Amino acid sequence: MTSLSDLPLRANLVGKSPYGAPQDPVPVSLNVNENTHPIPDEVVADIAAALERAVRTANRYPDRDFVELREALAGYLGHGLTAEQLWAANGSNEVLQQVLQAFGGPGRTLLSFSPTYSMYPLLADGTDTAYIDVPRPTGYRLTPESVRAALTEHAPSIAILCGPNNPTGTPLDRETILAAYDAFDGMLIVDEAYFEFDNERESAVTLLEGRPRLLVSRTMSKAFAFAGVRLGYLAADPAVIDALRLVRLPYHLSALTQAAATTAIKHAATMLATVDDIRVQRDRLAAALTELGYRVHDSGANFILVGGFLDPNGMFEELRARGILIRHLGIAGHLRITAGTEAETTEVIRAITELTTLSS
Structure with missing residues (x-):
């Protein structure tokens, strides 16, 4: 039987293992x-109706730019965001992968602070982006000083701050985000997959204005109880959204995904x-x-x-x-x-x- 070692893998994938968690x-x-x-049953019923409508036109390609969904996401996030500042994909992992496809790649680097989400280095491998792993301070909480020092030293192409951080749960303070943005010239991603569970801090979307290199990633998998639908999204400058269009696959969000997610957002208060x-x-x-x-x-x-x-x-x-x-x-x-x-x-x-x- 053929094994991975028998295949002509890219050098940076040799010896690596795929993401996995027991199921x-x-x-x-x-x-x-x-x-x-x-x-909730009433949300299930409304989503089912939306899916039925979507299936009736499934012989046609879906809206390539999923405008209705982006408008719904902008309305959910608030803070004056528009559809032109929103992007979505099949889970926040695909969103982050698209960011790395657009701004990473051979000769470029991604930096994050471990322990953190295990997909970051895997996404770096998949896009042939070198990964820089900087250990977190004792207690796992990032500080403006520790982040500034690491980003100044390594000057990565992309950095990811996860807040609250997975797997430690550590919150991410506004001052740390601002220090990170000012410390280097690359793209800064704030991964807010668990943001809705932190009732003490403002979202980094409040910092987007005037910061074109800041990207805020979110997901509907956690607080929205929508993990099986696979819908992640990102808020950023419209120019960043245009960059992601360069690397996304055509019609990457199915009509069913768009219908389910748009309907769920209409029920945000109930879902949350x-x-x-x-x-x-x-x-x-x-x-x-x-x-x-x-x-x-x-x-x-x-x-x-x-x-x-x-x-x-x-x-x-x-x-x-x-x-x-x-x-x-x-x-x-x-x-x-x-x-x-x-x-x-x-x-x-x-x-x-x-x-x-x-x-x-």
């Missing part, structure tokens, strides 16, 4: 930061009604694990990073055996747990409490 059909799945609450409860469950989970003696890092996202596990792989497997799936990311002594429903949170607290007691 076991377990009763409590808290490993990929989904919103585990179901979509679970966010407050998720924050409550996140804080409840954090308090319970802190009480057990674990170290819970500050989080502005819908998950927590928990340290203090003597055998994180053992805990991961014990929970898996009990039908609970969380994330083991290879960070020494740490595991990441998504905040689910009240019932799911109760179950994971009970299981970790029992396993911690048994091991003490």
Whole structure:
């Protein structure tokens, strides 16, 4: 049987592994930061009707520039944004890939601060962009000084700041974004995949005016509970949007995706009604694990990073055996747990409490 080593891969892909996370059909799945609450019935009905209308014209190509969806996204983000400043693709991963296709590539670099989203280096590999990995300070919180120093030293073509950061949950402050933008001449992406869960900070979209190299990435996968639809989007200067048109595939957003996402945005208040409860469950989970003696890092996202596990792989497997799936990311002594429903949170607290007691 042929293996990867038998194929004439590009040199920068040799020995690399694809992105992957377990997808076991377990009763409590808290490993990929989904919103585990179901979509409300009235929204499901409206989306189904929109999909039926879209299917009736599926013999034709969809709107190549998905104008209605971009208008809806601009209205959702507010702050005076227009459709010309919005872009979307099949998940924020594809949005970021298009940015790297347009502004990265051979001889160019992408910088980010680890630990962070594991797709960044993979997207760099896929676009033949060199990846610069700068370790985060102790405690994982970026500061204007640490970011300024790294960007001044490396002068990358593109930098990504993830806030709240995945997998640590660490919030991203406005001052750090401004320091980053002023520190180098490349494109600065602020990845706000988990922004809706942070109720203490303004979005970086408020900083777009007068900053043509600033890009703000978002997704409907998390707070909107729309992971299966695969809709990510980006706000930026209209010139950046024009650049992304140069590299996108023709008709890259299907008519069904456009219909589902546009309809969901019309129901934004209903779709986001679970966010407050998720924050409550996140804080409840954090308090319970802190009480057990674990170290819970500050989080502005819908998950927590928990340290203090003597055998994180053992805990991961014990929970898996009990039908609970969380994330083991290879960070020494740490595991990441998504905040689910009240019932799911109760179950994971009970299981970790029992396993911690048994091991003490």
